[in-house]
Amino acid sequence: MTKKDVKKIECEEAIRMLLEYLDNELDEHNHDSVEDHLHACRACYTRMEFESRLKNVVKEKAQEKAPIDLRNRIKKISEQF
Amino acid sequence: MMHLTMEQMNDNSAVSPTLNREHFVKQIEAHLDQLYGSALRLTRNSSDAEDLVADTVTKAWICIDSLQDLDRFKPWLLRIMTNHFISERRKASNRAIHESYVEESESDDEPFSLFERLHQPFLLWWSNPEQEFLNQLLKEDIETALNDLAEQFRVVVILADMEGLSYQEISEVLDLPVGTVRSRLSRGRSALQKALWQHAQEPKNSPSGE
Numbered sequence A: 001m002t003k004k005d006v007k008k009i010e011c012e013e014a015i016r017m018l019l020e021y022l023d024n025e026l027d028e029h030n031h032d033s034v035e036d037h038l039h040a041c042r043a044c045y046t047r048m049e050f051e052s053r054l055k056n057v058v059k060e061k062a063q064e065k066a067p068i069d070l071r072n073r074i075k076k077i078s079e080q081f
Numbered sequence B: 001m002m003h004l005t006m007e008q009m010n011d012n013s014a015v016s017p018t019l020n021r022e023h024f025v026k027q028i029e030a031h032l033d034q035l036y037g038s039a040l041r042l043t044r045n046s047s048d049a050e051d052l053v054a055d056t057v058t059k060a061w062i063c064i065d066s067l068q069d070l071d072r073f074k075p076w077l078l079r080i081m082t083n084h085f086i087s088e089r090r091k092a093s094n095r096a097i098h099e100s101y102v103e104e105s106e107s108d109d110e111p112f113s114l115f116e117r118l119h120q121p122f123l124l125w126w127s128n129p130e131q132e133f134l135n136q137l138l139k140e141d142i143e144t145a146l147n148d149l150a151e152q153f154r155v156v157v158i159l160a161d162m163e164g165l166s167y168q169e170i171s172e173v174l175d176l177p178v179g180t181v182r183s184r185l186s187r188g189r190s191a192l193q194k195a196l197w198q199h200a201q202e203p204k205n206s207p208s209g210e
């Protein structure tokens, strides 16, 4: 895709697609449009950074370690397979 | 939670074309923290979460032949766990469904944006409120906010944001159209942000709050 083909979008549209952009779930055309907009628009770029950090914080803080009792239980179960 | 009998397990000692017993156990061990983490977010209590993981591992071994592709081990496992969780919940109590099921169309549904709340000109004057907000988020805040989500949103947020599954994978795990996954994820995240915001407005009485 050449630079010229990238459709110009406004803030509202960029923000509407922002989370799917971060999830890498937009088609190439929309992905490029959002990316272009983010490079040109400081406000949306700031927002993108926030959403991206928040996503990481949620992911990181929601993690758990399996309790040792569970590990042992799984070991016992799988010995019987 | 359901418990499978030994006969059921032994019934199916067929060796998978993709995975033998030893490799299966290794894979399970490697995914156990993640599996337990998602189970805990789904069930919202540790003893149910442990039962759910144990049942999932047993079920997974029984239907190991349905694993076509080793690269898809995680979504395959999560599909088994999520389906088991949902069907057990339905069986266990109708109450649970009434409690937490929100109609797709139900609209207390103003999209909520944390960023918009935080990014106020008068706050920007003297600090970086967004970064400060993120820095102050505790594990407990995230847990509480996730636990507050209605079940069908919670499931999608867990699969997307904890497990990092693609929309397509989530749609396969839950047997839902991708469009439904998109809209539930969007509503779920919006509700999560709202819960984090509301929780932050409450007076802090956490002992870890220095």
Ligand SMILES: [Zn+2]
Pocket (backbone or CB within 6 Å): A010, A011, A012, A014, A037, A041, A042, A043, A044, A045
């Ligand atoms: Zn913009």
